[in-house]
Amino acid sequence: MPLTRRHLLQTAAASGLVPLLPRRLIAETQLGTGRLLTVSDGNLVLPGDFVFDGMPEPELASILAALRIDRQRLTPECNxxxxxxxxxxxxxDVGAGPDFMQSAGAxxxxxxxxxxxxxxxxxxVFTHAHPDHIWGLLDDFDEPAFPEARYLMGRAEWDYWxxxxxxxxxxxxxxLFALGARRRMEVIEDRIERFEDGDEILPGLAAILTPGHTPGHMSFELRQGQAAALVVGDAIGNDHVAFARPGWEANSDQDPELGAKTRVALMDRLVQEQMPVIGFHxxxxxxxxxxRAEDGYRFVPL
Ligand SMILES: [Zn+2]
Structure with a gap:
């Protein structure tokens, strides 16, 4: 087995030298006759301002205190x-690969x-082309890491990057996000399949345009008979303020106003339809x- 930086990091993590990996590496649930899993890519380490900058501070502070979230430093999971x-x-999505953050790429x-x-x-299937979602596309030889796979991305997202x-x-x-996305997209340019809002892109899987975090961000509705789940990527980007105040504009969204509008609509639908949600972070x-919670919503993990 070739020794890569990824293997070294895993070895270090396993030996307890680098306390990087979150508690749950793999989560699993049944949906109809299929199996829905999340597999951890590690986590990000971000300054709080990356999300919180511009939010009304006194109210923000009390929301974060109640949820025990550090205002200064965030370590969101990548699932x-x-x-x-x-x-x-x-x-x-394919995770961050070895070149984005030490704590991700697992x-x-x-x-x-x-x-x-x-x-x-x-x-x-890509939700969007940010580094933690697409930089894991390439293997050590700069070839697509999933050699037999079809690759699918929403047309607006592809065109933007x-x-x-x-x-x-x-x-x-x-x-750097733009340069990194383009470099990876070039490797799959001849095999990418682009789709539109509302398309059934694979059996039982429909695309839903959920823009704001990025211009062409897509979510996906998985349907198996009566059972359904919504894969929302970063359209709901965290389990604290995004739930407590979905209408607040988040600095982590490229178009904060549109991102908030998208998030409010998603929350409304998820509650109405009692549909499970799967979010990357x-x-x-x-x-x-x-x-539903007072003045907003809350996330209830499976
Ligand atoms: Zn992300």
């Missing part, structure tokens, strides 16, 4: 969703632990339900 129904093995090792080989993955003008317009703090594996 990659996997769907298996006997015919297909579908991965939603997906491959955790897929191994779950007994899932890269060759088994039949489709990779493909456009050479984006690196100029996106703002200094996200320029939600805690304890990222699967749960939405409940």
């Amino acid at each position: 990659v969703t996997l769907w298996q129904d006997g015919e297909q093995t579908v991965l939603f 997906l491959q090792g955790n897929l191994d632990a779950a007994g899932i080989t890269p060759e088994q993955v039949t489709a990779v 493909w456009d050479p003008a984006t690196v100029e317009s996106i703002g200094a703090e996200r320029q 939600l805690s304890q594996g990222g699967m749960g339900h939405v409940e």
